[in-house]
Amino acid sequence: MTSGRLTIGAFVSIDKDQLQTLLECLQQVGYRTIGPQVRDGAVVYDDLASVNQLPVGQIDIQDGGHYRLEADESAGWFDYVVGPHSLKNFLFPARETIQQLTLQDGSWASTTPEVEGPPLAVIGVRGCDLNALKIQDRVFLEGPYVDPHYQARRERLFVVAVNCRRAAATCFCHSMGAGPAVSPGFDLALTEFTDRFVVEVGTDRGGEAMKTVPATLCSVEDIQTAKDVPKQLEKQMHARKPEDGHPQPRELDTTGIKELLLGNLQHPRWDDVAERCLACANCTMVCPTCFCSTVGEVTDLTNENVLRERTWASCFTGDHSYTSGGVVRPSVKSQYRQWLTHKLASWIDQFDSSGCVGCGRCITWCPVGIDITEEVAAIRGEDI
Ligand code: SF4
Ligand code: SF4
Secondary structure (H helix, E strand, C coil): CCCCCCCCCCEEEEECCHHHHHHHHHHHCCCEEEEEEEECCEEEEEECCCHHHCCCCEEEEEECCEEEEEECCCCCCCCCCCCCCCCHHHHCCCEEEEEEEEEECCEEEEECCCCCCCCEEEEEECHHHHHHHHHHHHHHCCCCCCCHHHHHHHHCCEEEEECCCCCCCCCCCCCCCCCCCCCCCCCEEEEECCCEEEEEECCHHHHHHCCCCCCEECCHHHHHHHHHHHHHHHHHHHCCCCCCCCCCCCCCCCCCHHHHHHCCCCCCHHHHHHHHCCCCCHHHHHCCCCCCEEEEEEECCCCCEEEEEEEECCCCCCHHHEECCEECCCCHHHHHHHHHHHHHHHHHHHHCCCCCCCCCHHHHCCCCCCCHHHHHHHHHCCCC
16 A cells, blocks of 8 residues: 655556545545536536546447437446536636626726635546646636636646546547547546556645555556556547447548648638538537637626626627627638637647647537538548
8 A cells, every 4th residue: 555645657556436535535625526427418527526426337429419328337437538518617617707896986996806616626537628728728828818717726726637448439639639648737647447546646736635545556567558548549549440339430630731721711611511500609618628708797786886797709609700890700601610710720820739639529519410520521622
């Protein structure tokens, strides 16, 4: 058994039941623990008081416009992949008050509300979402303006990541270099074995949290086996090996993608996709990297107290491109083209990375099954 704080880079083995001990340790030091669980037929993130709430033995069958959970006797504790929620829902909530204004003696006094509530510990974060977190960090923390609300939550965030050992048919993280293995940025990372978890320590905070969790140091063989789990999955994804009876995993060829998309702004495929797209904005809502927002003001009946509220916005609305007395992108064609070319092309100039991590959410949760990988392939002139 290990004793004391574990060092960064340590690998230990814990019995599956000891995940509950870790959860309780995090709760005791003040974290609000969040984790995957089933609600309304989908795996979502919500308060996780006990590991009994995890969707153990469930897998998710995902495809364009399709999501179903199925019991699978070979499934472990984390063999479903991503649902409609991501870390974005917690660090950059869909609605929040960013400023309060009060009329006092004829002039307005302004305050910025403190971010309230305990720090968050999120269990079950996948490789794609850890990369999406890094992208959102670039947007909210690393530009000329630092968002104080995001920053307050982000600095206190504790991440327990999970290496995927199964992919859905909508996953293409391997094409985007964003998974399935988790990359640095986690506090702890779990790899599931049949009877136990291998835990990798990513930070001193992670090592501290494991201090009282009964664990044994891993053998060299165990460490290698744990590292091989996501590598094996990645190989299967590259081979586009279908799950039994289910569609093949996606892939997206990113070769010269910026030039491809920006050089094809008049391609007939934009008309084709506009015929199918409902401009419902689902894809932007579920995307873990989309960051657009709008600000509105809510006054009380006296008109002396005003709340300035930020809500998620989407490039699929007319308001989004309203400027200087007109809407710049009034058609669905121009809105979809803006979304896809920003995500995969102009994002590279803006943030030095792609805006897509290949999580596949926009494919699954599009009510008409529009598939970003298929749209790019069509513009590339591939048979789809
Ligand atoms: S564009 Fe689609 S696949 Fe890419 S990160 Fe957003 S939701 Fe995931
Ligand atoms: S691509 Fe799909 S999810 Fe996105 S706006 Fe169009 S219909 Fe809605």
